[in-house]
Amino acid sequence: MMTGILILGYLFFGILSFLAFAATRSKVLFYASVLSGLVTLAVHGVVIFKRGITAGHVPWTNTYETLILFGFLIIVLYFLTLIRYRTVGLGGFAGVVVAFLLALTSLLSPEIEPLLPSLKSNWLLFHVLSAFIGYSAFAVAFGSAALFLIIDVVGKFSGKTNVDATLAYFDWLTYRLIAIGFPFLTLGIATGAIWANESWGRYWNWDPKETCAFITWLIYAICLHMRNVDELKGKPAAWLALFGFATVIFTYFGVNFWLASLHAYA
Amino acid sequence: MQQKLRQVFQSIRIANTVLFLVVLCAIFGTLPPDLNFLSFTPQSIFRSPWFCLLLGYLAVSMLWLAFIRTARVLSRQPNDFSPPSNRESLPFIQEVVLPAGRCGRLNSFGNAVLQVIKAYGYRAFAQNKSESEYSFYAAKNSLGYWGSPLVHFGFVMVLAGGLLTFLFSDVRDLSIREGETVDIVYAQAKVKLEKFSVVLYPSRLEPEQYVSRLLIRDKEGRVWREDLKVNHPLMIGGTKFFQMRYQIEIPGLELVAYRQGLPVEAVPLKLGERKPLEQVPIAVEVKEVLPDFAISAAGKAESRSPYFRNPAVLVSVYDPPQSAVAAKKVWVFPDLVSHDSQKSDELQFTFRKLKKRYSSGIKLSRDPGVLFAYSGFLFLILGTFISGFIIPRALTGCLRLHPDQGKFMIEILGHPAKDRYGFERELKALGNAMTRIKLEAAS
Numbered sequence: 001m002m003t004g005i006l007i008l009g010y011l012f013f014g015i016l017s018f019l020a021f022a023a024t025r026s027k028v029l030f031y032a033s034v035l036s037g038l039v040t041l042a043v044h045g046v047v048i049f050k051r052g053i054t055a056g057h058v059p060w061t062n063t064y065e066t067l068i069l070f071g072f073l074i075i076v077l078y079f080l081t082l083i084r085y086r087t088v089g090l091g092g093f094a095g096v097v098v099a100f101l102l103a104l105t106s107l108l109s110p111e112i113e114p115l116l117p118s119l120k121s122n123w124l125l126f127h128v129l130s131a132f133i134g135y136s137a138f139a140v141a142f143g144s145a146a147l148f149l150i151i152d153v154v155g156k157f158s159g160k161t162n163v164d165a166t167l168a169y170f171d172w173l174t175y176r177l178i179a180i181g182f183p184f185l186t187l188g189i190a191t192g193a194i195w196a197n198e199s200w201g202r203y204w205n206w207d208p209k210e211t212c213a214f215i216t217w218l219i220y221a222i223c224l225h226m227r228n229v230d231e232l233k234g235k236p237a238a239w240l241a242l243f244g245f246a247t248v249i250f251t252y253f254g255v256n257f258w259l260a261s262l263h264a265y266a
Numbered sequence: 267m268q269q270k271l272r273q274v275f276q277s278i279r280i281a282n283t284v285l286f287l288v289v290l291c292a293i294f295g296t297l298p299p300d301l302n303f304l305s306f307t308p309q310s311i312f313r314s315p316w317f318c319l320l321l322g323y324l325a326v327s328m329l330w331l332a333f334i335r336t337a338r339v340l341s342r343q344p345n346d347f348s349p350p351s352n353r354e355s356l357p358f359i360q361e362v363v364l365p366a367g368r369c370g371r372l373n374s375f376g377n378a379v380l381q382v383i384k385a386y387g388y389r390a391f392a393q394n395k396s397e398s399e400y401s402f403y404a405a406k407n408s409l410g411y412w413g414s415p416l417v418h419f420g421f422v423m424v425l426a427g428g429l430l431t432f433l434f435s436d437v438r439d440l441s442i443r444e445g446e447t448v449d450i451v452y453a454q455a456k457v458k459l460e461k462f463s464v465v466l467y468p469s470r471l472e473p474e475q476y477v478s479r480l481l482i483r484d485k486e487g488r489v490w491r492e493d494l495k496v497n498h499p500l501m502i503g504g505t506k507f508f509q510m511r512y513q514i515e516i517p518g519l520e521l522v523a524y525r526q527g528l529p530v531e532a533v534p535l536k537l538g539e540r541k542p543l544e545q546v547p548i549a550v551e552v553k554e555v556l557p558d559f560a561i562s563a564a565g566k567a568e569s570r571s572p573y574f575r576n577p578a579v580l581v582s583v584y585d586p587p588q589s590a591v592a593a594k595k596v597w598v599f600p601d602l603v604s605h606d607s608q609k610s611d612e613l614q615f616t617f618r619k620l621k622k623r624y625s626s627g628i629k630l631s632r633d634p635g636v637l638f639a640y641s642g643f644l645f646l647i648l649g650t651f652i653s654g655f656i657i658p659r660a661l662t663g664c665l666r667l668h669p670d671q672g673k674f675m676i677e678i679l680g681h682p683a684k685d686r687y688g689f690e691r692e693l694k695a696l697g698n699a700m701t702r703i704k705l706e707a708a709s
Contacts, residue, residue, distance in 0.1 A: 117496035183650035190643035201629040
């Protein structure tokens with residue numbers, strides 16, 4: 001029930017954000033999108049908090065719970081970006097992506113399960129939270145890169161004069177968001193390795209989940225390096241940001257459902 | 267030659283290409299292990315010389331870069347504000363025109379401007395003071411220059427840790443039965459598994475913890491007990507012990523045959539052992555044990571959990587005893603005997619004295635690479651956070667008399683920065699703050 005309300009709230013917020021982005025001078029639409037997003041986010045926060053209280057442990061121990069957390073963090077990251085850089089268009093992507101993530105929870109059991117012995121560790125808090133903060137920053141970067149590519153295509157036909165400046169802005173914003181997410185992904189991988197050493201006796205097992213996280217880390221490392229090569233800025237960087245987010249999604253879902261992994265419980 | 271080598275290890279394009287190749291190798295390594303390409307399994311790529319060569323190139327390249335950048339940061343003087351080397355953007359210029367008011371002297375106003383810049387967290391220094399021009403430097407977040415060397419050095423440390431682990435680590439899996447003592451030579455200790463327990467959550471079927479109660483005797487003859495739990499490894503004789511998995515063995519049980527509600531005969535049996543009864547001309551065999559018997563929705567017998575809450579054994583009855591095929595198979599419980607309303611000679615079974623013994627799966631590890639890898643992680647984390655969040659900003663400025671007499675003109679030039687748009691905003695705020703200071707000074 002609550003998840004359904006959240007999905008509707010985020011879809012509404014996403015549509016308002018896109019409209020506010022299209023009608024750049026409409027302050028009413030801008031504030032309406034901000035208000036709807038904040039209200040939905042507050043409800044979302046309460047849902048996570050209540051689940052944590054009921055479960056008696058941090059509410060990010062399985063795919064169902066991490067989907068809810070992932071959505072929450074994406075919107076938080078979006079609002080932080082909005083406060084600093086006033087990019088309401090990203091809210092459209094954030095709203096739609098989060099609504100989709102929350103819709104996926106309907107395929108999973110919402111039952112609160114007690115923690116498996118291997119999950120009973122303080123590292124759970126840092127490992128999962130930091131990894132998902134990183135993923136969320138990459139999700140917002142995905143929105144920024146997608147906007148870059150859309151504006152690039154649409155701008156050519158519209159004939160507007162400030163398209164290049166807007167493109168440069170979104171190119172730079174994608175890079176900044178990746179630069180923010182990258183340390184958190186690094187922290188997530190490092191804490192995961194330390195936890196693995198405490199739990200499984202090896203800090204690196206080349207387990208599919210670990211390997212996919214490493215691939216994601218490398219792709220975003222390439223993204224960051226690309227800033228130093230002029231020809232690789234812009235479109236190539238935007239496409240790589242999209243590909244990077246695809247690897248995030250595969251690391252998150254693909255490994256859980258398609259590959260045999262030590263992280264099977266995730 | 268030396269120059270070319272340096273170019274190879276410093277080239278960002280080659281580094282990106284190698285990173286991309288490592289990505290491709292890693293993608294190949296995640297393919298399911300039953301796929302065999304060119305006679306090697308996907309996972310084996312992580313031990314292949316080609317993969318090691320790629321990592322080796324990255325290690326040398328990153329180490330080189332870390333040294334160069336460290337040297338550059340260390341050689342930077344506190345008041346050296348030469349623009350950073352990256353080519354992020356063109357410098358920003360912010361011009362502020364201020365009425366001179368009663369401030370009068372250029373120098374005193376210049377000092378006030380420096381105070382404003384310092385209020386924004388900059389270290390600011392006047393460079394050239396004259397009657398007609400006052401120039402200054404300002405910078406902040408110089409710690410940010412350490413980000414890149416730390417990241418690259420951290421990655422090299424992690425790779426070095428991985429190499430040490432690959433070459434010198436000793437990781438073994440051990441299975442100890444309850445009551446069994448194992449002499450672990452390289453831990454210089456004898457370890458006995460006194461008891462293994464699966465601790466369940468209160469009134470639930472899920473396990474909360476697996477605990478191996480170990481009795482340890484070291485080479486000095488000291489004896490002590492330790493509980494080994496999941497996520498709580500023990501260090502014994504320089505070797506780390508990790509609680510991993512467990513197994514249950516069923517050494518045997520006693521099958522009791524009943525007729526008309528009365529016991530006829532009890533026969534000790536091992537799993538899979540076929541024995542004839544003495545009182546009745548049949549043979550029995552226990553094929554399967556379910557610890558927590560239940561009937562599934564599909565109508566099949568299955569175990570709800572791995573815990574012995576409702577144990578049942580599948581008994582095959584051979585009549586006559588030599589027959590190859592079982593005459594019937596029945597699920598038998600420890601305390602249930604069915605009674606027909608009409609007395610018949612058909613045999614019923616129960617079982618008792620079900621012996622079960624746990625084996626604890628323990629991992630032993632001596633890994634000299636851990637310290638290197640952990641140090642590398644620390645550098646990586648520090649470096650990435652510094653790079654991502656502490657962005658150096660530097661500006662130079664000049665205060666001049668405006669062509670319109672009685673006014674000053676401040677020209678601020680922001681040096682290229684990663685956070686271009688944030689910096690632009692700060693420069694605008696600085697300009698506004700300078701206007702306010704003038705007004706305060708004038709009043």
